[in-house]
Amino acid sequence: xxxxxxxxxxxxxxxxxxxxxxxxxxxxxxxxxxxxxxxxxxxxxxxxxxxxxxxxxxxxxxxxxxxxxxxxxxxxxxxxxxxxxxxxxxxxxxxxxxxxxxxxxxxxxxxxxxxxxxxxxxxxxxxxxxxxxxxxxxxxxxxxxxxxxxxxxxxxxxxxxxxxxxxxxxxxxxxxxxxxxxxxxxxxxxxxxxxxxxxxxxxxxxxxxxxxxxxxxxxxxxxxxxxxxxxxxxxxxxxxxxxxxxxxx
Numbered sequence: 001x002x003x004x005x006x007x008x009x010x011x012x013x014x015x016x017x018x019x020x021x022x023x024x025x026x027x028x029x030x031x032x033x034x035x036x037x038x039x040x041x042x043x044x045x046x047x048x049x050x051x052x053x054x055x056x057x058x059x060x061x062x063x064x065x066x067x068x069x070x071x072x073x074x075x076x077x078x079x080x081x082x083x084x085x086x087x088x089x090x091x092x093x094x095x096x097x098x099x100x101x102x103x104x105x106x107x108x109x110x111x112x113x114x115x116x117x118x119x120x121x122x123x124x125x126x127x128x129x130x131x132x133x134x135x136x137x138x139x140x141x142x143x144x145x146x147x148x149x150x151x152x153x154x155x156x157x158x159x160x161x162x163x164x165x166x167x168x169x170x171x172x173x174x175x176x177x178x179x180x181x182x183x184x185x186x187x188x189x190x191x192x193x194x195x196x197x198x199x200x201x202x203x204x205x206x207x208x209x210x211x212x213x214x215x216x217x218x219x220x221x222x223x224x225x226x227x228x229x230x231x232x233x234x235x236x237x238x239x240x241x242x243x244x245x246x247x248x249x
Contacts, residue, residue: 045100047099050094054087089228092161093159097154102134105131124143172234176192
């Protein structure tokens, strides 16, 4: 028998999250339709909440309780939420919270540590029983805050958005190849500014996954800022206008 488990991970154990320059797509891979835990059928999960912590310190919060655009778990599986964002490249953290509504016909067993939502309040089962209404049955249920939810109902996943950085790198590679056509064998390409910018950006891009595995979030932020500076230099160089002194170093 499989108990319920919230999940943001794909079959490879990686966050099922992608992004384009305007939207973040997050797939909820929780076992709504395959778990056999009492009171945890897909139809009973009417509460879902997504919190996205952004690089600038702000958060995007979507919840079925406040009417923001997020699907309930009763939607067609798997559930993918597409969320607009405007905070650019950087380190993000997505947190998914999902849980079932209280059902008076279910025998809630403390062996599986169940939680339910009742009248907008989260309750944790502390004594096995059936038909014990959470708000008037303190012997059976205790109210808890979201922050205290177990990993059964709440999961966070870190990810990095690099859309602008990769776009900048690709533009620079195209310009570099054009230069290679021009200089052929008559110039040391390693001395070419476009080559230097493209190489630096490539190294920075390749650094992010190892840094994410190490949870080196501060270093990730520093490398994002470095990539932005290099992209400014690329733009200045491509326009033959060195207005930023950093581009001349």
